[in-house]
Amino acid sequence: MADVQAQSVRSVGALESILTGAxxxxxxLLTGAVLLLLxxxxxxxxxxxxxxxxxxxxxxxxxxxxxxxxxxxLTGLAVALAFRAGVWNIGAEGQLYAGAIAAxxxxxxxxxxxxxxxxxxxxxxxxxxxxxxxxxxxxxxxxLGVGEVITTILMNFVGIYLAAYMVxxxxxxxxGVFPQTGPIAEAARLPMLxxxxxxxWGFGVAxxxxxxxxxxxxxxxxxxxxxAVGASPEAAAVSGRIDTSRVLLVSFxxxxxxxxxxxxxxxxxxxxALYEDLSPGWGYTAIAxxxxxxxxxxxxxxxxxxxxxxxxxxxxxxRDAGIPAAWVGVVEALVILAVLAIDRIRRRAGALRxxxxxxxx
Amino acid sequence: MNPTLVRLRGVExxxxxxxxxxxxxxxxxxxxxxxxxxxxxxxxxTLFNVLGxxxxxxxxxxxxxxxxxxxxxxxxxxxxxIGLVHQHFTLVPTLTVSENLALGLRGALEPGLSVxxxxxxxxERTGLDVPLQPRVEELGVGDRQRIEILKALLRDPxxxxxxxxxxxxxxxxxxxxxxxxxxxxxxGRAVTLVAHKLDDVLAVAxxxxxxxxxxxxxxxxxxxxxQSELVRAMVGDGVVDTIAxxxxxxxxxxxxxxxxxxxxxVRLRGVxxxxxxxxxxxxxDLDVAGGEVVGVAGVEGNGQRELARVLAGRLEATRxxxxxxxxxxxxxxxxxxxxxxxxxxLVENVAxxxxxxxxxxxxxxxxxxxxxxxxxxxxxxxxxAAPSVATLGGALSGGNQQRxxxxxxxxxxxxxxxxxxxxxxxxxxxxAFVHDELRRLASEGVAIVLLSTDLDEVLAxxxxxxxxAAGTLRPVSSRARDRAGIGALMLRGERRTxxxxxxxxxxxxx
Numbered sequence: 118m119a120d121v122q123a124q125s126v127r128s129v130g131a132l133e134s135i136l137t138g139a140x141x142x143x144x145x146l147l148t149g150a151v152l153l154l155l156x157x158x159x160x161x162x163x164x165x166x167x168x169x170x171x172x173x174x175x176x177x178x179x180x181x182x183x184x185x186x187x188x189x190x191l192t193g194l195a196v197a198l199a200f201r202a203g204v205w206n207i208g209a210e211g212q213l214y215a216g217a218i219a220a221x222x223x224x225x226x227x228x229x230x231x232x233x234x235x236x237x238x239x240x241x242x243x244x245x246x247x248x249x250x251x252x253x254x255x256x257x258x259x260x261l262g263v264g265e266v267i268t269t270i271l272m273n274f275v276g277i278y279l280a281a282y283m284v285x286x287x288x289x290x291x292x293g294v295f296p297q298t299g300p301i302a303e304a305a306r307l308p309m310l311x312x313x314x315x316x317x318w319g320f321g322v323a324x325x326x327x328x329x330x331x332x333x334x335x336x337x338x339x340x341x342x343x344x345a346v347g348a349s350p351e352a353a354a355v356s357g358r359i360d361t362s363r364v365l366l367v368s369f370x371x372x373x374x375x376x377x378x379x380x381x382x383x384x385x386x387x388x389x390a391l392y393e394d395l396s397p398g399w400g401y402t403a404i405a406x407x408x409x410x411x412x413x414x415x416x417x418x419x420x421x422x423x424x425x426x427x428x429x430x431x432x433x434x435x436r437d438a439g440i441p442a443a444w445v446g447v448v449e450a451l452v453i454l455a456v457l458a459i460d461r462i463r464r465r466a467g468a469l470r471x472x473x474x475x476x477x478x
Numbered sequence: 479m480n481p482t483l484v485r486l487r488g489v490e491x492x493x494x495x496x497x498x499x500x501x502x503x504x505x506x507x508x509x510x511x512x513x514x515x516x517x518x519x520x521x522x523x524t525l526f527n528v529l530g531x532x533x534x535x536x537x538x539x540x541x542x543x544x545x546x547x548x549x550x551x552x553x554x555x556x557x558x559x560i561g562l563v564h565q566h567f568t569l570v571p572t573l574t575v576s577e578n579l580a581l582g583l584r585g586a587l588e589p590g591l592s593v594x595x596x597x598x599x600x601x602e603r604t605g606l607d608v609p610l611q612p613r614v615e616e617l618g619v620g621d622r623q624r625i626e627i628l629k630a631l632l633r634d635p636x637x638x639x640x641x642x643x644x645x646x647x648x649x650x651x652x653x654x655x656x657x658x659x660x661x662x663x664x665x666g667r668a669v670t671l672v673a674h675k676l677d678d679v680l681a682v683a684x685x686x687x688x689x690x691x692x693x694x695x696x697x698x699x700x701x702x703x704x705q706s707e708l709v710r711a712m713v714g715d716g717v718v719d720t721i722a723x724x725x726x727x728x729x730x731x732x733x734x735x736x737x738x739x740x741x742x743x744v745r746l747r748g749v750x751x752x753x754x755x756x757x758x759x760x761x762x763d764l765d766v767a768g769g770e771v772v773g774v775a776g777v778e779g780n781g782q783r784e785l786a787r788v789l790a791g792r793l794e795a796t797r798x799x800x801x802x803x804x805x806x807x808x809x810x811x812x813x814x815x816x817x818x819x820x821x822x823x824l825v826e827n828v829a830x831x832x833x834x835x836x837x838x839x840x841x842x843x844x845x846x847x848x849x850x851x852x853x854x855x856x857x858x859x860x861x862x863a864a865p866s867v868a869t870l871g872g873a874l875s876g877g878n879q880q881r882x883x884x885x886x887x888x889x890x891x892x893x894x895x896x897x898x899x900x901x902x903x904x905x906x907x908x909x910a911f912v913h914d915e916l917r918r919l920a921s922e923g924v925a926i927v928l929l930s931t932d933l934d935e936v937l938a939x940x941x942x943x944x945x946x947a948a949g950t951l952r953p954v955s956s957r958a959r960d961r962a963g964i965g966a967l968m969l970r971g972e973r974r975t976x977x978x979x980x981x982x983x984x985x986x987x988x
Contacts, residue, residue: 358834
């Protein structure tokens with residue numbers, strides 16, 4: 118009973134985050150409409166195409182929107198975990214590619230294994246590869262004090278170009294014509310979650326992981342340490358006697374592993390092969406997904422689907438209303454800007470309220 | 479009578495539902511040092527911020543030179559000649575002292591006068607000696623306080639307001655500061671000192687104003703009001719803590735008894751702490767027994783921070799042997815940055831110290847219900863002014879934050895409690911509370927180490943006393959057991975840290 122009250126106070130925070138997000142999206146759509154008008158397009162038709170492309174019917178929603186949301190939810194969880202601990206991991210993109218490379222390699226080589234063994238092996242190798250990709254920035258941060266923002270961004274380039282090298286070189290498909298790998302074994306593929314749709318088990322993986330992270334953050338000692346270090350490393354160390362380096366290490370590598378898993382899930386569940394442009398920048402969009410969710414794992418599922426819908430709708434808009442693809446990027450950038458601005462405003466309001474309650478002193 | 483420079487009438491200020499000022503009055507006259515006294519939450523800082531243009535009042539008027547003014551920013555306040563010296567430092571740590579002093583000075587100096595020359599002249603005139611080349615982050619709190627004062631004086635304010643300026647200065651430095659304040663008042667300025675220590679204020683102020691609960695309850699020439707009258711005005715019917723008010727040890731407050739040699743709780747032998755900037759602690763030997771309060775006095779930046787952390791098990795010694803008990807309570811100096819997490823509620827802040835105890839988790843799972851009960855208990859037993867345990871740590875006043883921290887650390891049922899400046903910035907009743915708890919704990923057999931820059935506090939509470947200077951711990955003999963004696967030990971080598979860092983920087987200084 119006692120706990121219920123504490124929980125309800127916290128979930129008000131989550132509700133507030135979601136409301137903030139809704140306002141951000143509304144403002145963004147409004148701005149987008151104005152931009153469309155300026156470009157000589159009909160915003161109503163565009164909007165119709167967008168909504169139709171994202172939510173037009175059950176199958177559209179499940180097979181397009183939800184499928185697109187899977188890598189966004191997973192990378193969003195990766196970013197939320199790191200940011201919660203105060204680690205600015207901007208490297209989900211590179212970690213995702215590292216995971217995808219490992220997944221393809223295991224998925225092709227492990228063809229002799231049965232599916233119940235091979236699928237977990239593929240996903241685990243992707244997670245390990247993502248964690249290893251995060252290890253370099255982690256060690257540079259912990260041992261040398263090099264800011265992780267820069268190192269994770271730089272590691273993104275390495276990951277993206279390594280994938281490009283793989284699909285042109287060592288892992289290129291047998292005929293050596295297309296810049297892609299050969300297909301992974303049947304036994305390496307995630308089964309479908311809903312028969313008759315394209316929604317694969319990656320969505321289930323994402324939901325389970327979100328639930329697990331939500332529980333870890335709220336209920337476990339490590340989750341508490343993570344939030345303490347993220348909120349104030351100094352107080353965590355001095356008052357909590359928390360080993361902040363250990364918390365940073367675990368959350369950074371965990372974040373990398375989840376981002377790597379996103380790559381593995383994409384390979385195993387959807388594409389079944391590695392392409393040069395596997396990700397349209399999920400690792401970056403993930404930052405908006407996580408921030409919009411207030412770094413709440415459960416919220417990430419909502420915002421991940423929202424961004425999945427945005428991408429699905431943008432595709433339809435391009436196809437059905439003839440709006441250039443570049444507009445998608447503009448809308449996404451606008452959402453990120455709106456989120457950051459509104460997040461800031463909300464925090465300032467929160468700080469004012471705190472100062473007010475504090476009164477004198 | 480001297481002309482009135484500033485008059486505040488009926489000033490009101492609310493923060494949400496909290497009323498910080500409810501009709502405060504203040505009159506500052508040229509040529510006077512004016513003391514503003516008040517307990518925590520009385521509205522001193524709010525009034526100070528209103529005067530400095532940092533907060534706009536909800537009601538009331540501000541007059542400067544008899545004309546009503548509206549102060550919407552610090553710039554406005556400066557334009558009227560009001561200069562503030564903040565309690566919380568406003569210096570940029572990574573800039574040098576000169577650069578800090580030059581910040582924001584554009585147009586404020588007489589034409590043709592370079593910042594360097596202005597600073598040198600000011601230092602010469604005021605005797606506020608600070609090194610100009612080092613970066614501020616390399617300097618101790620005493621130097622920083624002097625820099626804050628210099629910064630305000632550089633603009634030649636007619637009205638100078640200082641918020642708790644004595645907290646980090648040695649007795650000798652306080653006296654020099656007071657001489658300076660009198661001199662500045664003698665030049666026709668209005669000097670205002672916001673403080674909670676009575677004898678500080680009475681030593682220098684010509685008149686005093688006492689605030690309580692946002693109202694001005696007394697204004698008198700300092701000769702007219704006697705101490706007990708002022709104390710009553712400050713605390714109303716509240717607790718009176720003679721130590722916090724600077725009235726010396728309580729009449730019956732004989733220092734706790736000699737240590738029980740059979741129960742040594744702490745043993746430090748030849749402890750060194752060294753970091754990239756050099757020695758922080760050097761060859762420290764210290765034994766502390768259960769039931770005694772060991773006081774460590776020192777000017778900030780002389781190693782007491784490191785000593786506190788070594789004793790609290792938060793910092794590893796570079797060399798030497800350290801024997802500590804299992805359970806250690808620690809009251810760190812910076813409540814809001816080290817003691818609490820502002821965005822955590824009270825339950826989580828209590829959990830910060832307790833979550834590792836076996837009764838509050840099973841395996842990896844935390845038992846929030848248990849920790850919530852403890853937080854509820856702390857809130858009621860230590861009279862934390864918070865609507866519920868879901869209140870965020872950052873929403874509490876300093877005194878209430880300290881109540882939470884003290885309550886939490888006592889809840890640790892530790893064998894050793896390390897308290898680092900536990901009453902800094904606290905009002906009378908909050909300080910009394912902390913002192914009472916420390917005494918109570920010692921009487922229950924807990925070993926207590928009190929590290930403080932407040933000599934009165936150390937003298938009143940401690941059995942054995944040590945002075946720390948330049949990382950070296952020296953016992954204070956019973957003969958030297960007074961302000962002057964300890965002050966002399968504290969000062970020995972005080973400058974050494976500054977000189978050392980200057981030497982280490984070497985060529986930069988050339």
